[in-house]
Each structure stands twice: as C-alpha cells, then as structure tokens.
Amino acid sequence: MKVLVPVKRVVDANVKVRVKADNTNVDTTNLKMALNPFCEIAVEEAVRLKEAGIATEVVVVSVGPKAVQEQLRTAMALGADRAIHIETDEELVPLSIAKLLKAVQEKEQAQLVIFGKQSIDGDNNQTGQMLAALTDMPQATFASEVKIDGDMITVTREIDGGLQTLKMPLPAIVTVDLRLNEPRYASLPNIMKAKRKPLEIMAVADLGVSLRAHQTVLSVTPPVERKAGIMVSSVEELVDKLKNEAKVI
Amino acid sequence: MTILVLAEHDNVSLKTDTAKVVSAAAAIGGDIHVLVVGADCSAAVSAAQSLAGVSKVLVADAAQYGAQLAENVSKLVVEIAADYEHILAAATSIGKDTLPRVAALLDVAQISEVIEVVSSDTFVRPIYAGNALATVQSLDAKKVMTVRSSAFDVVASTGSAEVVNLSQTIDSKTEFVSQSLTESARPELGNAGIIVSGGRGMGSGENFAILEQLADKLGAAVGASRAAVDAGFVPNDLQVGQTGKIVAPNLYIAVGISGAIQHLAGMKDSKVIVAINKDPEAPIFQVADYGLVADLFEAVPALNNLV
Numbered sequence: 083m084k085v086l087v088p089v090k091r092v093v094d095a096n097v098k099v100r101v102k103a104d105n106t107n108v109d110t111t112n113l114k115m116a117l118n119p120f121c122e123i124a125v126e127e128a129v130r131l132k133e134a135g136i137a138t139e140v141v142v143v144s145v146g147p148k149a150v151q152e153q154l155r156t157a158m159a160l161g162a163d164r165a166i167h168i169e170t171d172e173e174l175v176p177l178s179i180a181k182l183l184k185a186v187q188e189k190e191q192a193q194l195v196i197f198g199k200q201s202i203d204g205d206n207n208q209t210g211q212m213l214a215a216l217t218d219m220p221q222a223t224f225a226s227e228v229k230i231d232g233d234m235i236t237v238t239r240e241i242d243g244g245l246q247t248l249k250m251p252l253p254a255i256v257t258v259d260l261r262l263n264e265p266r267y268a269s270l271p272n273i274m275k276a277k278r279k280p281l282e283i284m285a286v287a288d289l290g291v292s293l294r295a296h297q298t299v300l301s302v303t304p305p306v307e308r309k310a311g312i313m314v315s316s317v318e319e320l321v322d323k324l325k326n327e328a329k330v331i
Numbered sequence: 332m333t334i335l336v337l338a339e340h341d342n343v344s345l346k347t348d349t350a351k352v353v354s355a356a357a358a359i360g361g362d363i364h365v366l367v368v369g370a371d372c373s374a375a376v377s378a379a380q381s382l383a384g385v386s387k388v389l390v391a392d393a394a395q396y397g398a399q400l401a402e403n404v405s406k407l408v409v410e411i412a413a414d415y416e417h418i419l420a421a422a423t424s425i426g427k428d429t430l431p432r433v434a435a436l437l438d439v440a441q442i443s444e445v446i447e448v449v450s451s452d453t454f455v456r457p458i459y460a461g462n463a464l465a466t467v468q469s470l471d472a473k474k475v476m477t478v479r480s481s482a483f484d485v486v487a488s489t490g491s492a493e494v495v496n497l498s499q500t501i502d503s504k505t506e507f508v509s510q511s512l513t514e515s516a517r518p519e520l521g522n523a524g525i526i527v528s529g530g531r532g533m534g535s536g537e538n539f540a541i542l543e544q545l546a547d548k549l550g551a552a553v554g555a556s557r558a559a560v561d562a563g564f565v566p567n568d569l570q571v572g573q574t575g576k577i578v579a580p581n582l583y584i585a586v587g588i589s590g591a592i593q594h595l596a597g598m599k600d601s602k603v604i605v606a607i608n609k610d611p612e613a614p615i616f617q618v619a620d621y622g623l624v625a626d627l628f629e630a631v632p633a634l635n636n637l638v
C-alpha cells in the first residue's frame with residue numbers, strides 16, 4: 083500500500099511573526115523555517131505504517147518555491163522514501179493546492195493520503211478535506227488514532243465534545259491532530275541518506291491543472307495589543323480586584 | 332442575496348454557535364436560511380426557527396445524517412447551493428470538517444475563521460496564530476466560510492421561521508462507529524462567562540480537582556493547555572489554543588500555564604485575564620490584566636476559600 087503525505091514549509095512554531103510596515107503581509111525574511119508540525123506528525127504516522135509492514139512506500143509532496151525541497155529532505159530523513167516538488171513561487175489557496183494534489187494522486191494512486199490538519203501559518207484547515215471532495219474519497223479529519231485492517235481504515239478523531247470513531251474503505255484521506263504520535267528526530271545517518279533519495283521536480287504546467295485567483299488579500303495588520311495589566315501581591319488583593327475593579331466575579 | 336447557515340447541533344439541541352453565525356450572516360445582509368441536517372433533530376429545528384432574522388429553516392432529517400458526516404452532508408449542501416451566494420458554518424469540528432468539502436465541490440475557495448464582516452465580499456480572518464489579521468476580498472461567485480463564534484454575539488430568539496423539509500437522502504462511504512463525549516455539568520468552553528484553565532504546572536490529573544472546585548464556585552468552565560492534554564491530565568476537548576478551542580469569556584484564569592503563542596491564540600480576546608504562575612518571567616503575564624506570582628498549590632486553595 084502506498085501512502086502519500088502532502089507537506090508544507092512554514093515559519094517555525096517558536097517564532098513570533100511580525101507584520102510588514104506596509105501592511106501587505108507578514109515579514110518572513112530571515113525567519114527560521116520548518117516542516118509544519120502537523121505535517122511532521124503525518125509523515126511520522128506514514129513511516130510507522132511502513133515499519134509495521136502495512137505501507138510499502140511513503141511519498142511526500144510539497145507545492146511551493148525551491149526552498150520547500152529542504153522540508154522534503156527533512157521528511158525523507160524521517161523515513162519517507164521519495165519526494166515530489168511542485169514548483170511555484172505563487173502563493174496558492176488551499177483549493178488550488180488540492181487541485182494540484184489531485185493530479186499527483188491520479189498518477190500515484192495512493193491508498194491513503196495523510197495530511198496535517200492545518201498549517202500553522204495560514205491556519206486554514208482545508209486542504210485535506212478539499213482533496214477528499216475532489217477525488218470523492220471518504221475522510222477522517224483530526225485523527226488521534228489510525229488502524230488499518232485490510233482495505234478498511236478505522237480512525238479515532240478529536241472532536242469538540244470528545245472523541246469519535248469512524249470506519250471507511252480505502253482509498254481514504256486522513257488529517258492528523260496533535261495526539262496521534264510523537265514524531266521522531268532525524269538521525270544524522272538518516273539525514274545523509276535522505277540526500278540521496280529521489281526528489282522529482284515538476285512545474286504546475288506539467289500537471290495540466292488550470293488554476294485561477296480566488297481572493298485578493300487587501301491588507302495584513304497586527305492585532306490590537308492588550309494593555310499591560312498589574313501584578314497583585316496576594317490572593318486577597320486578586321479577589322478584591324476581580325470583585326470591585328473588574329467586576330467579573 | 333440569500334445566505335445559508337449550516338446549523339451546529341447534536342440532534343437534540345441547537346448550539347449557541349449557530350446563533351452567533353446567524354449574527355455574522357446578518358452583518359453580511361440579506362435573507363437568512365438555516366439548514367439543519369441530522370436524524371430525529373426536531374428539537375434543534377424548533378430552536379433554529381426562533382433565531383431572529385432567519386426566514387426559513389431547511390430540514391434534512393434522515394438516518395443517513397445522524398452522525399453529520401462531512402462526506403454526505405457536503406453533497407447535500409451542494410445540491411441546494413444554487414440558491415445561495417454565501418454559505419456559512421461555525422468553525423467547530425463539524426464546520427471545519429464539512430465546509431472545505433462544500434467549497435471544493437463548488438470550485439470556490441473557503442475563507443476560514445472569519446472574525447469580522449467588512450462587506451458582503453470582504454472579511455477579516457486571523458493568520459499565524461492570531462499574530463496577524465488578513466483582510467480578504469473574495470473573487471468567487473459564492474462565498475463559503477467558517478465563522479469564529481467567539482467573535483460574534485448571539486442573535487435573539489424572537490424569530491418564527493417557516494420550515495421546509497428536504498427529501499433527498501445521500502449515502503456515505505464513511506461509517507460512524509462510536510463516540511465518547513466528555514460528560515460535564517459545567518458550561519461548555521464556548522459559552523462560559525468564566526473559564527479556569529490549567530497547564531503543565533498542575534502536575535497531574537488528580538490535581539485538577541482544585542481547579543474544578545474553583546470552577547464550580549464561579550460557575551465556570553474548565554480549560555487546559557496542550558501540555559496538560561498531552562500529559563493526559565484532562566481530555567482533548569478542553570484544549571484552548573491555536574489548534575484547540577478559541578474562547579473569549581469575561582474572565583479567563585490561567586493557572587500553571589506559561590503563555591506560549593499557541594495558547595495565547597486561543598484566549599487573548601478574553602475580557603479580563605488572570606495569570607497565576609510561580610515564574611515571574613512567564614510570558615502569560617504580558618497579556619494578563621492581573622498577575623499573581625505564586626505557587627498554584629497555595630494560591631488556588633486560598634482562592635477557593637475567598638470566592
């Protein structure tokens with residue numbers, strides 16, 4: 083069984099971004115970049131399926147500028163077998179990414195496509211569900227447990243009220259949540275090995291997909307900063323402030 | 332211009348999220364219809380009928396829709412989409428699961444987590460864990476979007492919309508197996524006026540008892556940081572943050588929480604924030620209205636005695 087894992091290059095989770103002075107975008111120059119943490123969990127799950135003898139091949143794919151090859155190498159250092167880079171300098175909406183991934187999936191015919199549930203830059207939480215719609219595949223989003231039995235997959239999902247378990251036939255789409263697994267660190271020998279793993283580069287045009295603009299970003303502004311508050315010296319003072327100043331209890 | 336709002340419900344009751352999404356719809360302006368998809372969901376339907384500003388409640392009540400699975404619910408929405416220029420749902424686990432499928436089937440983009448309606452085609456949404464706000468103009472003929480409930484008020488329950496039954500039933504390859512929901516007599520995180528949240532500093536699940544006691548005294552909901560959920564202290568549905576629940580209560584009390592970007596993303600729009608942490612350098616103090624540097628195992632029991 084082949085597993086396809088679409089991944090994204092994002093600003094590292096520990097970096098607090100700032101908005102550009104001209105309010106056109108966030109300023110990402112010289113910021114530390116990383117594999118989106120949810121994508122890392124997705125790669126880890128795929129690699130574990132391979133180690134368990136369930137998956138036979140793990141293919142990672144990323145859409146973006148040349149630099150995304152760095153994250154594709156990271157994913158291969160974590161255990162993915164090969165990578166596909168769809169090169170574009172344009173910033174695409176999730177629907178356009180999903181259309182490109184559909185073309186990849188038609189070629190690859192993966193039995194399982196595992197995504198991160200959201201990327202921590204755009205916070206869209208859309209791409210997996212959109213590929214599922216475009217390919218008419220069943221989906222299980224926000225997975226915290228994945229079990230494969232023959233051509234069926236059972237997924238436990240983190241939902242607003244607790245946990246839900248769904249079962250569906252493969253091929254299917256899973257998007258992963260934080261509790262699915264704890265990704266490993268890439269070892270030095272695996273980082274070296276990843277450099278020799280195959281990485282195929284394609285242009286958007288090679289996939290024969292026509293994309294169009296869906297939205298214009300008019301501005302990107304910083305949120306209103308909270309005013310600094312005060313420090314209280316005792317629990318008594320805190321209760322007094324909450325009762326008599328803030329009047330919230 | 333007609334707007335469709337996908338109702339958030341559990342077949343028995345309508346969630347307040349829907350009353351908030353309807354107020355986002357009212358800000359767009361136009362006729363508002365609510366779609367209730369479920370099984371034996373008549374109680375949710377009556378509640379939807381009473382939402383002020385809603386003229387029609389469309390009802391798809393069939394066994395196939397009991398679990399509200401994205402696969403068939405999205406197809407149903409697409410079947411009736413021709414009548415609508417805007418399709419809205421709350422940015423809940425159901426809304427986030429379903430609406431991107433609707434958007435993709437309609438070949439339009441989705442705008443996620445809208446917090447402000449600027450005009451009928453322009454919306455504000457947070458990106459980068461709320462560290463930036465993007466104002467986005469949609470170029471698509473249909474606008475499909477999820478709405479962040481915490482950014483909108485509920486509409487009144489003074490309406491009396493007519494009910495229209497939809498007869499189509501659509502099957503799904505996905506099968507519902509089971510569900511385990513956290514039972515609690517406390518208010519839900521999204522509706523609570525006060526939230527008491529615990530982090531890794533709580534040390535264990537048992538220790539959460541002192542926070543629960545505080546919550547019960549204040550009529551509050553209990554929340555948690557990712558670290559507390561990951562450590563198994565509390566269930567996943569209590570996680571507040573960028574990738575958990577986004578809340579904006581009147582009072583948020585953060586106990587033993589450091590204040591990572593991802594946690595702040597979920598609570599920094601609260602009206603009043605209190606932080607109790609033994610580390611005076613903890614970043615949570617930068618957003619707190621009232622900060623107390625103290626050992627939580629002394630401060631929380633003392634608080635319990637005073638409120």
Ligand SMILES: Cc1cc2nc3c(=O)[nH]c(=O)nc-3n(C[C@H](O)[C@H](O)[C@H](O)COP(=O)(O)OP(=O)(O)OC[C@H]3O[C@@H](n4cnc5c(N)ncnc54)[C@H](O)[C@@H]3O)c2cc1C
Binds near residue numbers: 530586588593
């Ligand atoms: C992709 C991604 C998504 C994430 N999503 C979320 C999210 O949605 N929500 C979220 O919360 N986090 C999220 N995180 C995690 C986030 O980065 C932090 O790791 C997490 O919020 C830390 O939780 P914490 O503050 O409880 O733990 P810590 O950072 O370990 O802080 C514990 C605090 O408790 C204090 N403390 C300890 N003992 C005591 C005591 N006895 N008395 C008083 N204070 C004490 C310490 O001083 C410390 O400040 C995410 C991270 C990533 C990478």
